[in-house]
Each structure stands twice: as C-alpha cells, then as structure tokens.
Amino acid sequence: ALQAAADRLSEEVLRKRLDYWTFALGPKFSEKERARVPLYRDYSINQVEYCRNFIFQRNAPIHKIFERSCEMGLLNLTADKVTQIFGFRKHKRLRGKFYTMLEKIDHGHHVLRAYAKDAVARMYEKFSTFLRVELCVNRMKDLRLNKGLENLKRLRQILTAATDRFASFEAQALNVPVDFPLFQRLALPVTVGKTKIPGIKIHDTRLLRLMEALLHEGTQIHGWRTAEIHQRITTAFGLAQGAYSLTQLRYDIRKLKAHGLLERQGQRYCYRLTDKGVRVALMFVLFHKRVCGPLANSLFDRRPNQQQQPGSKIEAAYHKADAAIQHILDQLAVAA
Known part of the structure; x- marks a missing residue:
C-alpha cells in the first residue's frame, strides 16, 4: 500500500498541492499588480532521497550478515564500482569525492556510505528486520537533469536503476559466511x-x-x-x-x-x-x-624452519598463518 501510494506521487499531484499551499500561505497580489508583472509559480528540486527496503522475516541473520557485508563493501566498493552504481562517467577532471566509509552510530549500528560527486549511497539496518538501501542526491546536474519539477519522473527512473545496481552489488557482499556460535x-x-x-x-x-x-x-x-x-x-x-x-x-x-x-x-x-x-x-x-x-x-x-618447508599447500598455509599471527603479536607489542 505504501509503495503504491509512493508510485502515485507524480508531478501533477505535487504541483497541485504546492499551488494550493503557496496560494494559502504565500503573499497575495492584487489584479493591478498581476496585470503589470507576469507572475507565475515555479517549483524546483534541490535535494532528493530515494530508498528501497528489504524486509526479513527475523532479525537474527540480518545483523551478522550486514556487518560482514560492510567489511566486504569497504574493500570492493572502489571508485569504478561507485561510478557504475550512480551512472557517472569517470574521468580525470571529475569533481567531487569518491570514497566509501563505515560509520557506527545509534548504539553501534553500522552505516555503509559510498560518496560520488555530491551524491551518497547508504545502506543500514532499520527496525531490526529492514535492510535499507538509500540514495541521496544534492545536485541534480550530476544526473544530467535540471531542478524543474517536471523531471521528477525521469529522476525516479534514474534512482530506481541506481538502487537496483547498488542492491545487486550488495547481494554479492551479503552472500558471505558469518559467525555461527x-x-x-x-x-x-x-x-x-x-x-x-x-x-x-x-x-x-x-x-x-x-x-x-x-x-x-x-x-x-x-x-x-x-x-x-x-x-x-x-x-x-x-x-x-x-x-x-x-x-x-x-x-x-x-x-x-x-x-x-x-x-x-x-x-x-x-x-x-x-x-x-x-x-x-x-x-x-x-x-x-x-x-x-x-x-x-x-x-x-x-616453529618449523621456513627454509626447509615441504612442498605442500597445507604446510604453506600453516606458514602463512604463523606469519600473520606473529605480525599481529608484533603490532600489539608496538601499541602497548
């Protein structure tokens, strides 16, 4: 029902309601003033947010899977992937910023953010069973559109395709093993x-x-x-x-x-x-x-001698694990 109501929120509906409230709350002009100056109302879009919710039946898997997918997203969401999600063309003189970050707000809940120009894509948990994919655009020219309200339909199509691409990428990141106690x-x-x-x-x-x-x-x-x-x-x-x-x-x-x-x-x-x-x-x-x-x-x-390491993949993996653990111990010693 909510999705159907959102789909019916067209340019005509918004313009009709805006005309009503601007006439009720805006300044009034006499017939003489309206005859001298061609007055009309024009509406523009300055900032728009578009989101899509994925609803899970239970909240047990979503938190662990999302935390793991955030780690994968930080590694795999490169500038090339971010430009593909938003549909931007990457070149050397591209303005704005391109990076991904992970925030912990609201009692440790993760928020994965991907910035591109003046737009940002976010993914986070909501209400324990909602996984929300959200796009926020602060500059319409980044999407090759002007601010006019008549571009609302085209804007919705672009953002729908962008959320589809973002959700498709995250579907691969969500397909990861998580901690099972x-x-x-x-x-x-x-x-x-x-x-x-x-x-x-x-x-x-x-x-x-x-x-x-x-x-x-x-x-x-x-x-x-x-x-x-x-x-x-x-x-x-x-x-x-x-x-x-x-x-x-x-x-x-x-x-x-x-x-x-x-x-x-x-x-x-x-x-x-x-x-x-x-x-x-x-x-x-x-x-x-x-x-x-x-x-x-x-x-x-x-510790086995690395110079006389057997030609076995398992033994090679053991040596790599030994080196990784020793590196962690060295870093902890330096931090202490």
Whole structure:
C-alpha cells in the first residue's frame, strides 16, 4: 500500500498541492499588480532521497550478515564500482569525492556510505528486520537533469536503476559466511525429560576421542555396540586398562544422544552419528588436529624452519598463518 501510494506521487499531484499551499500561505497580489508583472509559480528540486527496503522475516541473520557485508563493501566498493552504481562517467577532471566509509552510530549500528560527486549511497539496518538501501542526491546536474519539477519522473527512473545496481552489488557482499556460535551452543546444557544433561566442551578429551572413533566408516554402515567402541578407543589411543571405563563411555554416549549427535540403529544397541553429529565431529576433530593444534605448536613449542618447508599447500598455509599471527603479536607489542 505504501509503495503504491509512493508510485502515485507524480508531478501533477505535487504541483497541485504546492499551488494550493503557496496560494494559502504565500503573499497575495492584487489584479493591478498581476496585470503589470507576469507572475507565475515555479517549483524546483534541490535535494532528493530515494530508498528501497528489504524486509526479513527475523532479525537474527540480518545483523551478522550486514556487518560482514560492510567489511566486504569497504574493500570492493572502489571508485569504478561507485561510478557504475550512480551512472557517472569517470574521468580525470571529475569533481567531487569518491570514497566509501563505515560509520557506527545509534548504539553501534553500522552505516555503509559510498560518496560520488555530491551524491551518497547508504545502506543500514532499520527496525531490526529492514535492510535499507538509500540514495541521496544534492545536485541534480550530476544526473544530467535540471531542478524543474517536471523531471521528477525521469529522476525516479534514474534512482530506481541506481538502487537496483547498488542492491545487486550488495547481494554479492551479503552472500558471505558469518559467525555461527556452534561451540557456544553445544557447551550449553540440555534437558531431557526431568534430567539435565551437561554441555559438550571443546576441550573435553574424552568426547574428542569418542567423536574421532565414531567418524570411522564402519559405524555409518551398521553402527557399533558400546563394547566395540570402547575397544577401538582404548586401542587407537593406547589407553591403559581402567583409564576409560565402559561406564564413562556410556555417560559420553548419553551426552551425545541428548544433543542430537548420536542415534541408535533401529531397536539394536548399535550407535552411529547423525548427519548433524558427523558435521560437529568433523569440526571438533579438525579444529584440534588441523587448525588449533599446529598453530599452537608454532606459537608455544617450536616453529618449523621456513627454509626447509615441504612442498605442500597445507604446510604453506600453516606458514602463512604463523606469519600473520606473529605480525599481529608484533603490532600489539608496538601499541602497548
């Protein structure tokens, strides 16, 4: 309804209302004065703002996605992209300013701004579920139009196309991975019936061993019984007798079942990971053995020699990560 009302706001409607109010509030002239001077009213557009709202069903994803897209927008919104959005022709004698900036106002809410000549494009959150794309033009000549009210229809067409281009660019920036609090959610306790089951901590060595054992392809075919899982864990990790009992294993299995990571196969007491459990187990195991473990070894134990680096893409990535972390530590030391 609001969009339909805005579309009906044409030049004729505005001129009619402006004529009424200027006659009611403006100065009055006699017939003699009007006969001597050809008086008429002319209306012009000095500043115009045009916006488009994208409405989300819930506010949970919009804030995180928008914050991440702002970071991408600062990198990718170059002068070439900004001129394409506004439809300007870029040349050496172009007046005005071309840059992008990110502001934090109103309790830390982000506002992404892209300036071009005397125009500005903004994108920000509104009312928790609105993502607003907004254009503000302060000089009509930048759009090759004069200030006359008769150019309102053409101005609306130009700004509609500009918001489409801006929204298309931001659609690519919004298609980014954001922070998902997986470890934080799993660490919270869950209630099954009247029993409160503790959460799954990322540093729980027993659960890490159990997840790694359950990732074996044999469990996904017919499942494993508790005794088989216990034997595999003690054998694979070289645990002494009594270091990990069947009672402890049953407790850990119960915890995984309560969090929806483990399931029984039919009526048999054979267990295997659910689809969610496979993804969670991979995250836990890979984080410790392929991400956190190697990087922590370089920081606290021994850093591998860069002169004898193996010809592996994974090892090259580890060396780059080590250098990046060391650079951050150096910058923090300088700032302190």
